[in-house]
Amino acid sequence: MLAATACGGDLAELVDPMVGTITSQPGDNNIHGLGKTFPGAATPFGLVQLSPDTVTGGDNGSGYSYLHDTIEGFSFTHMSGVGWYGDLGNFQVMPGDEKAVRFSHADEYAEAGYYRVRLASDVTAELTVAQRSGMIRFTYPASSASVLTIDLARRIGELWRAKRFGRQTFRLVGRNSFEGEIRCDHRDGGWGHGAGKVDYTLHFKGICSKPFDRCTLTGGDSNLVVRATFPTAADEQVMLHVAFSFDGPPKAPAGFDFDGMRANAHDLWRTAISGISVTGGTDKERRIFATALYHAMIDPRAIGDGPGYVRRTVFSGWDVFRSEMPLLTLVRPDVVRDTVLSMVDVTARGDRGTLPVWDLFGCKSGCMIGNPLIPVIATAVEAGITNFDTRLVYRLAKETSVKRGNAPCGYTPGSLSETLEYCYDDWCMARLAERYGTAAEAARFDARAMWYTNCWDESVGWMRSRVKDGGWLPWKGRTVHGQGCVESNPYQQGWFVPHDVEGLVCLMGGRGRFTAELEAFFAGTPADFHWNDFYNHPNEPCHFIPYMFAFSEKPWLVQKWTRRILSGAYGTGVRGLCGNEDCGQMSAWYVLSAIGIHPNCPGDGRWYLTAPLFKETELRLDPSFYPGRTFTIRAIGEDVPECRIRKAWLNGMPLDRSWVTTREITSGGTLVLDCRPETIQAVAR
Numbered sequence: 001m002l003a004a005t006a007c008g009g010d011l012a013e014l015v016d017p018m019v020g021t022i023t024s025q026p027g028d029n030n031i032h033g034l035g036k037t038f039p040g041a042a043t044p045f046g047l048v049q050l051s052p053d054t055v056t057g058g059d060n061g062s063g064y065s066y067l068h069d070t071i072e073g074f075s076f077t078h079m080s081g082v083g084w085y086g087d088l089g090n091f092q093v094m095p096g097d098e099k100a101v102r103f104s105h106a107d108e109y110a111e112a113g114y115y116r117v118r119l120a121s122d123v124t125a126e127l128t129v130a131q132r133s134g135m136i137r138f139t140y141p142a143s144s145a146s147v148l149t150i151d152l153a154r155r156i157g158e159l160w161r162a163k164r165f166g167r168q169t170f171r172l173v174g175r176n177s178f179e180g181e182i183r184c185d186h187r188d189g190g191w192g193h194g195a196g197k198v199d200y201t202l203h204f205k206g207i208c209s210k211p212f213d214r215c216t217l218t219g220g221d222s223n224l225v226v227r228a229t230f231p232t233a234a235d236e237q238v239m240l241h242v243a244f245s246f247d248g249p250p251k252a253p254a255g256f257d258f259d260g261m262r263a264n265a266h267d268l269w270r271t272a273i274s275g276i277s278v279t280g281g282t283d284k285e286r287r288i289f290a291t292a293l294y295h296a297m298i299d300p301r302a303i304g305d306g307p308g309y310v311r312r313t314v315f316s317g318w319d320v321f322r323s324e325m326p327l328l329t330l331v332r333p334d335v336v337r338d339t340v341l342s343m344v345d346v347t348a349r350g351d352r353g354t355l356p357v358w359d360l361f362g363c364k365s366g367c368m369i370g371n372p373l374i375p376v377i378a379t380a381v382e383a384g385i386t387n388f389d390t391r392l393v394y395r396l397a398k399e400t401s402v403k404r405g406n407a408p409c410g411y412t413p414g415s416l417s418e419t420l421e422y423c424y425d426d427w428c429m430a431r432l433a434e435r436y437g438t439a440a441e442a443a444r445f446d447a448r449a450m451w452y453t454n455c456w457d458e459s460v461g462w463m464r465s466r467v468k469d470g471g472w473l474p475w476k477g478r479t480v481h482g483q484g485c486v487e488s489n490p491y492q493q494g495w496f497v498p499h500d501v502e503g504l505v506c507l508m509g510g511r512g513r514f515t516a517e518l519e520a521f522f523a524g525t526p527a528d529f530h531w532n533d534f535y536n537h538p539n540e541p542c543h544f545i546p547y548m549f550a551f552s553e554k555p556w557l558v559q560k561w562t563r564r565i566l567s568g569a570y571g572t573g574v575r576g577l578c579g580n581e582d583c584g585q586m587s588a589w590y591v592l593s594a595i596g597i598h599p600n601c602p603g604d605g606r607w608y609l610t611a612p613l614f615k616e617t618e619l620r621l622d623p624s625f626y627p628g629r630t631f632t633i634r635a636i637g638e639d640v641p642e643c644r645i646r647k648a649w650l651n652g653m654p655l656d657r658s659w660v661t662t663r664e665i666t667s668g669g670t671l672v673l674d675c676r677p678e679t680i681q682a683v684a685r
Contacts, residue, residue, distance in 0.1 A: 011277070012269040014290035015112040017042075020081065020577035022066040035577030035586075037295065038062040038078045039108075040115045041129045043265055044272035044297045045312070045335055048244060049078040050127045050134035052117060053089060056154060056161075057189075061086030063156045066574040070100035071117065073151065074125060076134050076244060077202070079314060080298045081581020084367050087191040087360060089156035090182050090202050093240060094149045095123040095138045097227075112294055113265025128262040131302065132250065133243040137258045140232040148208070148240070150226040152182050153219065159189035161223075168224040175211035178226075179249065180204055191360050192367060200361045205252045206242035246361070247304040272297050275331030275622065278595070280615025280638065288570050289594055289613070292587035296324055297332070299583040300339045303361070312342045315359040316583035317372030318421075319540045324588035325376045326599050329383040330665065333625040336380050341388050343373050347396055354400040369486055370421030371400050378428035378603035381435065383662050385625065394436040401429050401445070410451045413468040417486040417541070420463070420496040423452040427499035428603045452497050456507045463494030479533035488541045489533055491521065498544055498601035501551045515552040521545070522561055529569035529578045535561075537569045538579025543589050547600040547608045550658045556644040558658075559611040559675075562593045563642065566613060595619075596633050596673060597660065606659040611635065611643045611675045621666060629668030637676035647674040 020035020040051020053075055054068035061082035063075070077088035094101075098121065107118035115127040124139040140146045152168035165185035172178050182202040184190060191198040212228040219225045232238065239258055243250040273293050278286065300312040312335070328336050346362035347355050355373040356363075374397050380386070405412075405422045412418035430445035457464040457472060465473040465484025473484050478491035485493045497504040505514045524534030536542045546565065549557040569578040570590050577586055592598040596612035612635045619631040637643055648655040651669040660671060 010270060011273050011286075011290040011293065012112050012266055014287045015269065015294040016287060016291050016572065016576075017110040017112065017115070017294070018066070018108075018574055019288075019291045019572065020295070020574065020581055021062070021064055022574040023060060033059075033083065033580055034575060035579075035581050036061050036065075036081045036083070037577070037581050038064050038080060039110045040064075040074070040078065041113050041127045041134070041265065042298055043113060043129055043131050043268045045299070045301050045310075045332075046129065046131040046268075047246075047302050048076050048129045048132060048134045049080075049088075049298070049301075050074065050076050050129050050136070051078045051115065052125075052127075053092060053156075056089070056156060057158055059083055059085050061156070061580075063089045066105065069104075070102050071119065072100040073149075073154070074127060074136060075154065076242060078156075080295060080583055081577075081586065082316070082583065083580055084191065084196070085157035085189070085193045087155070087157050087196070087198055089154060090152075090184070091204060091242065091244075092151040092154040093136060094151070095119070095125065095140065096121050096147050097149060111266075112269040114262050126258070128258060128265055130261055130264065131268075132245065133241065133253050135239060135241045135253075135256070135258055135261055137237055137239045139235055139237050142232060142234040142236075144231050145213070145229045146232040146238070148228045148230075148238070150228075152180070152224040152226065153222065155184055155188065155190055157190050157193055159194055163188045163222045165222075167221050169221065170217060170224055170226050172212075172215060176208045177252070178206050179252075191363065196358075196360060196363050196367065198360050198363045200246060203245045203247075203249050204242055205250055206240060207253055207256075209237075209239040209241075209256045245304070269294065272332070275620050276591075276595070277618045277620070278614040278616070280635075281594075281613045284572055285594070285613050287572055288576065289591065291572075291576070292570070292590040292594075295581055295587035296327060296584040296591060300335065300342070306338075306341060306345060309341045310338045311345070312338050313359055313361055314583055315339055315343060315356060315373075316585065317357050317359070317376070318368035318370055319582040319585035320588070321372040321375040321379070321602055322540055322543050322585060322589070323592055323598065324584040326379055326602050327588045327592055329379055329385060329662075330619055330621060333380075333383065333385045333622050336376070337385050337387060340373070340377055340380060340385075340393065344388070344393055344396055348392065354403050355396055369415075369418050371397075371404060371425040372421075373397075374401065374425045374432070375428045375602050378431050379599075381432065382603055382605045383666065390436050394432055397429060397432060398437070398441070401426060406448065406451050409466075409468065411454045411466050414465055414473060414484050415486075416455055416463055416465040416484040416490060417488065417493050417496075419455050419465075420452055420493060423449050424496065424499050424601075426451075427601075431603055449499055450503070452500070453503070453507065461508075463490055465490075481533070486541075487539050488536070491533065492536055492541050495521075495545050495548060496541060499604070501548060501600070505551060511551075511553050515554055518545075518549060518552055519554075519557070522557075527568055529565060531579070537565055540582065540585055543585070544598075544600055547598055547610075550600065550608050555658055558608065559644050560642055562598075562610040566590065566593055596635065596671075597665075605662040607662065607665065608659045609645055609648065609673065611645055612638050612673065614638065619665065621668070626666045626668075629666065631665045631668055632670045634670060634672045636672065636674045638673075640675060640677065643675040645673050645675055646678060648672065
């Protein structure tokens with residue numbers, strides 16, 4: 001792949017891992033938190049994320065918040081932007097005996113693949129990673145007995161500090177080398193405070209650049225802590241290099257070339273981001289864009305090797321089917337294929353019985369709703385990513401739809417969110433049935449997709465949750481959360497009919513009312529786009545709604561509102577995300593909207609147009625799937641505030657619609673968008 005560029009430079013150089021590394025504090029109106037990202041070192045879609053920890057326990061998914069002023073250690077696995085108490089945070093290392101050490105953000109630095117901090121204990125910690133290993137370089141003061149402490153039992157989201165069910169082992173295989181296992185049991189906590197039922201074993205092999213004078217183990221096999229000591233001269237660097245695997249013992253790590261590993265991590269990011277180059281925009285917009293690409297390429301992460309593919313997990317399905325997976329179909333179709341194969345594998349060989357909604361190590365239960373892997377599969381198939389057993393995939397998708405859907409009532413009693421999500425999922429199933437099933441199956445799923453109409457209540461003029469006997473859940477108004485809505489209210493959830501917007505227009509009584517409702521919905525949104533009862537960008541159910549204006553009497557409002565969201569909901573610095581990153585979804589929305597295309601209904605092959613932030617964007621499509629093809633988006637007048645798309649040309653021909661197709665993108669070509677005011681266009685003619 002080619003290197004990604006920004007005005008001739010390196011997009012990877014503009015990445016700021018500190019963006020979004022904060023949780024809400026008392027008094028914030030963003031009740032579900034801000035970015036919740038981690039600032040440490042990672043590689044694209046890699047197994048290891050080596051990052052500082054400022055907190056253990058509670059709803060602190062990444063284990064780090066910029067609000068804290070102490071560090072309790074550095075662990076090798078983390079999740080990006082999640083709620084529900086998080087998980088991982090394994091193999092936590094501390095240079096010293098303290099439970100936590102103070103630090104200043106003035107002494108903290110991060111870039112793609114590297115992190116550094118100076119602790120108040122006068123030790124500097126530097127972190128970098130490879131795909132399946134990580135290296136820490138500690139610079140110690142002079143001491144006859146410097147300390148290295150490794151907590152093998154620690155886990156983000158743990159229920160209690162003293163583990164009862166997990167087990168750890170640690171074996172010295174020389175004066176400076178070791179190996180062992182960390183077995184995590186959901187009864188000790190973890191994902192969803194244990195409710196996610198996530199169990200896993202992490203195998204490790206490591207080496208230290210300094211032989212241990214003394215090494216003691218305490219805590220037994222359930223709460224194992226390793227304490228190693230060795231003498232150090234002033235400013236002596238001591239390196240710890242550890243390799244990890246979830247499949248079995250990893251290969252032993254080789255050597256201590258910290259600077260080489262750091263450079264290689266940067267090269268991996270340069271290569272990963274290489275699918276996109278941009279020209280124009282402001283320095284701030286390019287930095288936000290580069291960091292958004294970075295965050296969109298952390299998950300789904302590698303955890304092992306399958307037959308001909310990379311096994312992946314951290315599939316936040318309910319979030320990422322909307323923007324991240326569509327983005328990856330263009331720039332990393334291999335990751336999409338790997339994800340489908342991985343999710344199918346854990347379903348086919350496990351006892352879960354249905355495709356995952358949210359996957360972490362094949363967990364038997366999880367969070368969120370719907371059947372989001374089905375839209376991901378439909379999007380992949382529509383893009384031509386079919387190098388998997390399509391018959392097996394279709395069978396599991398069909399079985400999932402039968403077991404988890406709106407039958408037999410024609411809605412899910414008590415849940416508007418589930419009803420609407422399942423209707424869209426059934427529409428996606430109909431598209432898969434057209435390819436791999438029968439005409440009768442496609443017709444049956446298409447009919448089920450129309451069951452969303454069962455939740456339209458003319459008496460309140462909006463979507464509403466039904467109960468089992470056919471009646472309605474008590475109505476408290478559109479903007480009151482709950483009422484059968486997941487992380488939303490009826491006003492926000494009621495728009496979710498992406499597969500039949502024209503049908504929703506008819507239910508509302510016509511395009512005039514549809515347009516007025518959309519305008520009123522966005523008019524109530526605060527300028528900072530923090531958590532609110534109207535257009536709520538911090539949470540995923542709203543992410544497609546700006547593109548619904550394409551179906552209204554005022555289609556130019558797509559450009560108005562996407563531009564306002566791009567500038568108001570995203571920024572630089574630790575508060576640069578208005579809501580949880582959610583494993584790449586929040587940032588993928590930015591990437592797609594910033595270059596001027598975004599799906600309204602993933603799976604239908606249509607990418608709706610908006611005014612790009614950049615003068616020119618090149619999508620260098622993955623040559624393994626789309627050989628030798630580049631799709632260029634060129635904007636004229638992109639720097640005009642509140643700009644509108646006046647005209648469009650695709651490959652030199654006038655485009656008389658508000659969307660382009662996946663096939664048009666993946667075939668390569670040029671899209672030109674004229675966003676200049678009409679008066680300037682008239683002068684130009």
